[in-house]
Amino acid sequence: MLEAEWGSGEFARRHAEVAALLSETIQQIHALPEAQRTRYSRYFPQWWTAVMQPDLSWSDRGRPASVLVGQETLDHLASAADLLETAMSGTGAAPSGTNLEELAESCRSWLEILADTSDSELPAALKNEIGAQITHLLWLIEHAELFGVARVSRETNQVLGSLTQASTMLTGVDAQAGGRWKRAFLGLVTASVVFTAGATQVQTALEAGTSVVKEITQVVDGVTNSAE
Template identity: 70%
Template sequence: MEMRIPGTSAHGLHEILVRVWESGAHNFRGGWADALGAEWGSSEFARRHAEVAGLLAETIRQVQALPDAQQNRYSRYFPQWWTAVVQPDVSWSDPGRPARVLVTQETLDHLASAADLLKGALQGTSSAPSGANLEGLRESCHSWLDILAEMPEGELPLSLQEEITAQIRHLLWLIDNAALFGAARIARESSSVVGALAQASTVLTGQDAQTSGKWKRGFLAFVTASALFATGATQVQTAIDAGSGLVKEIAQVVESGTGPAK
């Protein structure tokens, strides 16, 4: 059976809240633990719930970019969506508050409606990806972990190297949990990695020609995988192969930062 992956951050948030709501748990704590697949109070639970808060933040940001009429219609539900995620005024372990009362059907319906609207408006972007090449993106992440692990001493500041490694590991974690957090979180995190790699290219010393070549080829491969996942457009690969347009300019910037590929 093919894994179903939520398309936008709003879809991801909606499906998680529905999981809590339908869990049958006797309190919020149990409902959230069931929905997130992590033990209450564990580091993994904290990590996953923090990611849910990130889905909410992205949903709010995207709604605020809609035309005024649509923005006004959905922004009035921000407090309800936020309250559903954090429940600031009640004890999560209160047996008198079963998971079923976490959120109302009306609030869920408006969140689902906003999600569908955002998908239509943002289709083919990192906020509503159209691609399906998760394995290609995963392979590119593993290739970058190898490149970073094999970096000669002094080629890149260690702190920057460790930061990028952590970003890529987080992206792999999101890919592993795609059915929970959705495609948009993966696409936006991959865009963040692209930016980090481009920035790091400007401080790479280029003293080791082999490393410079791996860096450039790895960067272009990651840009390809990231863009294909976001846009679903096969012409991205053609553009990179042909060295045309903006892709060519990106390649030139990376090459100038890393030295000539060997």
């Protein structure tokens, strides 16, 4: 199912993403009204067992799918997914957009920007951490058919948060480099909102992104002035 050999590093990476999907699903179900939350939470242990397989050997290649998880358990999981998709449409839990290429291109641009940013402008450890997050986001985009688009949206939000924090730590950046950061941040915000809420939200995304960039710029200026 994961299209990776059991025991390999790639299997571990992919299985970790499945576990993350389960964690997010449980979290989202807790946001539902009480009656629905109570109904679906009864199946948390079965879903966890299906993902983790604590009672069966992972090395047994002869296990039929019916042994791993029953049809009833799958049906309830699918029902919960349908409900969450309807209730949270247009959010990070159920993105409405379909074009991931713009988001991927923005990620590739950010990797170039980070590579061009010197250690004196941004600590190397922070650059490496953000670079790893963006590389992982690109990996999720490439495997969206396997893990779904909700993981892409969630990881994009984390990257945006990391870039926002990093923007407040930039030092000694000239006007050209600072402008490049602002434009790239606006581009990522726009691509993220369009992907999450759909193409009809382009103008809203641009306005929201511009507002965020202005706020970040004010914070950066405030930090710089305080240091001086």
